[in-house]
Amino acid sequence: MxxxxxxxxxxxxxxxxxxxxxxxxxxxxxxxxxxxxxxxxxxxxxxxxxxxxxxxxxxxxxxxxxxxxxxxxxxxxxxxxxxxxxxxxxxxxxxxxxxxxxxxxxxxxxxxxxxxxxxxxxxxxxxxxxxxxxxxxxxxxxxxxxxxxxxxxxxxxIGRKTLFGDRADPDSVELVERARLLQLTGEPGTSEQAISFLKQAVTIDPRHADAWGALSLAYLLALAGFTGRDTATMAELMTNAAQRGLELEPDQRDAAAVLAFSRPAFGNYARFDRATERIVRRYPDYWYAYARRAMFLRDVGRVNESLPFADRSIELDPMLPIGWGNVALGHFLAGDVRESDARFEQAGARWPAHGYLWNTRFQLLLESRRYDAAASLALDPQARPDYVPREAGEWNARLAWALRDGDRQALAGQRSMLVEQAAQAPQAAQYNAPLLVMMGFAEDALDSLTRLYAIAGTAPGVAHQTATVVLFRPSMTALQSDERYRALLEVSGLEAYWQQSGSQPDFRRN
Incomplete structure (x- = not known):
């Protein structure tokens, strides 16, 4: 040649x-x-x-x-x-x-x-x-x-001449894909590893718009979960990455979604309502747009409206275990336990020991009073996630049996641990409150949620990690006549949102 x-x-x-x-x-x-x-x-x-x-x-x-x-x-x-x-x-x-x-x-x-x-x-x-x-x-x-x-x-x-013209560097593309696959699992620790991959990707190719967008979304997802990072710093990094992605590609969907959802939904429901609608219209084939819309509608008690959006999210990307879990949760909250079980079965066949699926299904089995099934799930080593110790599964099984038998002494002992968890990490209240109500300790459940919402109202980092869907679990809506439950609807800003938007939660429509 x-x-x-x-x-x-x-x-x-x-x-x-x-x-x-x-x-x-x-x-x-x-x-x-x-x-x-x-x-x-x-x-x-x-x-x-x-x-x-x-x-x-x-x-x-x-x-x-x-x-x-x-x-x-x-x-x-x-x-x-x-x-x-x-x-x-x-x-x-x-x-x-x-x-x-x-x-x-x-x-x-x-x-x-x-x-x-x-x-x-x-x-x-x-x-x-x-x-x-x-x-x-x-x-x-x-x-x-x-x-x-x-x-x-x-x-x-020597100045490198790019082989690929406007195409992204292949190593950067590969790192973005690795990060995406990690995040799909939704398991603990994956957000930090995904962020690490994506930081490498934008270092290799600073003009890779999709890498910047994916990095901004990784920061947002980490911010919404429990993280040891400084949340203010993470929020700034998230915004900077999204802005850089849009500078390079004005229609970069991850970056656009991140800027639309950069403020937490808690206390900003009307704004979030408009933002999720806008992103779904703008990106009709984007799984995260539909997933976030579904999550928002559940958070404001419009569960039946959320179902088509949740279903669409897993149609667009069927390899989302958390997406499948949220679809199952939505059907349960809507009162369709049979469809919820079917979705859990489908998800369990693909991801037999996934943490979110395991924990969510256990709680919903308790809430539907299927205590023996809940205990069996807790003790099944094939279903329990690898990172969950056997003792945690045994604790769950004892809780299921205590609820089945009405063992007040055993329940009182387990109550102490749940209350202590919420005292140390206020965000734990949204997971523990339904359990406390089922155990007969509604006052503790309401106390822990009141404290969480008070903190979330002044701390954006906590607000990002606060989901009000807990208020619409069957065990919680049974308290709707309780004055303190109504106070939670007020302090969370939900009552103001319903009045301003003209919408109502499903439990009031029904």
């Missing part, structure tokens, strides 16, 4: 960050990202594998011996044949997967290796994918011994 000369005479295969993108026939090679690319096919290579490919690619058709490769790619350090054979094998596999028959690696017996381009006339030598500088073999070997001079001189000024 004809190789066009660039302004750089010597390029070290070892220093991948300074090697410009080049083409071998129709195959594009981007050393800084360790990626090879042809049409829609791509592969990311190990650093050493890319170094050897670069060395061979400097002069396609020319033979390099094993000693040449050691000098160029291993800095002269003696390595065994197995190490070289492994790299050669990986190059062959990658070329076969990406380039097919267009480019292949040939072994010249007892001499060395060379790259062969089957159809050199098909090479793309456009300005966006230039061939690397043609370097004589003598020049290559000289450069292997002059790395220090190059590092101190003009080689430091």
């Amino acid at each position: 004809d190789v066009q000369r660039t302004e750089f005479d010597y390029v070290s295969p070892r220093d991948l960050s300074r090697v410009p993108a080049f083409a071998i026939g129709p195959l594009h090679v981007d050393p800084p990202t360790r990626t090879i690319f042809l049409a829609e096919r791509k592969a990311v290579l190990e650093p050493r594998v890319m170094q050897v490919l670069v060395a061979l690619g400097l002069e396609p058709g020319q033979v390099l011996s094993r000693d040449d490769l050691i000098a160029l790619c291993w800095n002269g350090v003696i390595v065994g044949d197995n190490a070289i054979n492994r790299v050669i094998s990986l190059i062959r596999q990658a070329l076969a997967a990406v380039a097919g028959d267009a480019v292949h690696l040939e072994t010249i017996t007892k001499v060395g290796f060379r790259l062969v381009v089957a159809h050199p006339e098909g090479a793309d030598n456009s300005p966006d994918t230039p061939d690397i500088a043609k370097t004589s073999r003598r020049g290559m070997m000289a450069y292997a011994g002059l790395a220090a001079i190059a590092a101190a001189g003009g080689a430091a000024l």
Whole structure:
């Protein structure tokens, strides 16, 4: 193939960050990202594998011996044949997967290796994918011994020409996908790991709008869960990431949703109502828009209206275990226990030991007075999440049996732990309150929620983690005639929202 000369005479295969993108026939090679690319096919290579490919690619058709490769790619350090054979094998596999028959690696017996381009006339030598500088073999070997001079001189000024034009860096794209898959699980610790991946993604490619949008959404999801981070700092990072995403791509949906939902729903129901409606209209195929709309409607007691939005969210992305759990919860709150059970069964078949599904189903079994089924779920080692200790499952089973038997002494002992949890972490009240009511300690439930809502009213970080859907659980709506329950509707801002919007919660409509 004809190789066009660039302004750089010597390029070290070892220093991948300074090697410009080049083409071998129709195959594009981007050393800084360790990626090879042809049409829609791509592969990311190990650093050493890319170094050897670069060395061979400097002069396609020319033979390099094993000693040449050691000098160029291993800095002269003696390595065994197995190490070289492994790299050669990986190059062959990658070329076969990406380039097919267009480019292949040939072994010249007892001499060395060379790259062969089957159809050199098909090479793309456009300005966006230039061939690397043609370097004589003598020049290559000289450069292997002059790395220090190059590092101190003009080689430091090499500017990478992107192989992909406006496309995102493949490594950044891969990290975004890894983060997305992590977040889909919804398990503890995944938000922090996803944020780490996404921070790497925007570092690799600062102009990757989807990476910035995904990072802003990861911050929002972490903010809405329990986190040890400073929530004010996280909120600022979230906003900055979303704004950067929209600067790069004005219609980036994650970033747009994050800015729309940046203020907590608690106490801002009318604004959140408009925001969720707007995002659903703007992005009709975006799962999170529907999921967030469904969550909001549940939070304001409009459970029946939430069901189509929750269903649509898992139609758009069926690999959302929390989404399935929320669909099941919605049907339960709407009074359709059979449909709720069916959704739990479907979700359990896919994710047999998922924390949110396990915990939510346990509580709903208790609330529907199916105590033996709840105890069986709690004790089933196949259903219990790996990170939940056996003792926690046993505690749940004892609670189910105490409720079944009306064992006031046992319930009083378990009450103490639930009250203490809410005292240490006010957000725990929204999970513990229904249990306390079922156990016969409604006053404790109302006390803990009153304290939580008072704190959430002045602390945005806590407000982000506060969901008022708890007020519409069957055990809680049974208290609707209680003056303190009505006070919770007032202090949470729900009564004001219903009056302003002209809407009503389902329990009043019914």
